[in-house]
Amino acid sequence: MTKYMLYIYMILITFLCFNCSEAPLEIPLDSNRNVIFNVNMSNYNFYSPNDSIKLHIDNNVYDMSNSDDDNIFSLTLNLILGKEYLYKYSVNDSLENLVNYRSLIVSDTENIVSDFYSEINPTILAFYVDMSYQIEIGNFNIETDSLDIAGNFNGWPSSYNNSENYFLKDVNQDNIFEIEITGLEAGNEIEYKFRINGDWDLAEFPGGGPNRLYTVLGGENILEFCFNDEGCN
Incomplete structure (x- = not known):
């Protein structure tokens, strides 16, 4: 080995040893992140407003609250960044009927969980x-x-009092009313209309006009309308 090659070899060994001797990176002080859990109970037929909804996670149990009276129960927890958590929800301490636990890995960005009770995807x-x-x-x-x-999927409720779970809400105060409905299977053909005050005389397409029709697809279906198809661009 020439003197020059020996010199290069010694530099390389010194560099490698220096890197090996460096202390491992410490876990940052802010290694926890807030995670917001939301569970929608509107698809669960056995739920009543007096029931207790809880989150079971990491061998702990937490009460959830429904502050907006929208059937969506929420809870914020401070969890470890990068850790995988297994969890389930319960009604009156009876766990939801799922084959496997739900799972979550806490990320460094916004952590918002939106689930439907007793259903995955x-x-x-x-x-x-x-x-x-x-x-x-x-x-x-x-x-x-x-x-x-009102439609064939909810029995064509005859009046305002029979459609309490099917009211649309102006969530963003932009005059656009919205609702999410689950429990339907892909391939189902639904018929429906929107009504003002649950009154068939104030429904869309009055005087025996046609119902709206739609074939349900798997996953998320986004349907946007103007009431009575009036005023749309």
């Missing part, structure tokens, strides 16, 4: 109805009127 129908034109022409008062959906 359910088929979801998300309806969005723009009421702007109806408000403009005086057919709908956003302060006093309500909007619901």
